[in-house]
Amino acid sequence: GAVVSQHPSWVICKSGTSVKIECRSLDFQATTMFWYRQFPKQSLMLMATSNEGSKATYEQGVEKDKFLINHASLTLSTLTVTSAHPEDSSFYICSASAGEGGYTFGSGTRLTVV
């Protein structure tokens, strides 16, 4: 089945630094990638939708200058958390539409900002 590889699985960074999270579709072309954030014991909240070769569409309340999304190819989408602060600590998950296979999710990235 369709697989999305997400890296890193966890990262600790200092406040004020930037962190990049990568999601790669391994055996299919992901025209559209979705990025979610999940706080402990809560549901997945959509942050943005990215389409290959175009600018991402951000949900209301999500700072586009803080959460930079790049979808430069059909197999790679990245999320960069810029100038991270402790309140950005969360679980970030990417998802891709895999045609008839529905949606497939990455394994998630646990970001801790100290």
Place this chain on the structure above:
Amino acid sequence: QQQVKQSPQSLIVQKGGISIINCAYENTAFDYFPWYQQFPGKGPALLIAIRPDVSEKKEGRFTISFNKSAKQFSLHIMDSQPGDSATYFCAASIWRNTPLVFGKGTRLSVIA
């Protein structure tokens, strides 16, 4: 406005029993209704999904029941096992290339 309402928030079931989780949606344009299982520290994994042209779908111990007129769908886990203890999310979308909207999740604990 929450578009997918999920209940219960938590559920405790005896081993071998039936676990039932319910969801209701508001947007009649939704036409894809999946259920996901998530273990701590992992991404959601698709369990089973249904389109609105059928009222029930079964895969192994997992069954989705779908009521289009009531705008409700539910997950039944038969012969629940301790290994089924996880958080379950219902979701809905307009098929393909639109994002999934998730319910708030149900924490299932199956006790021996």
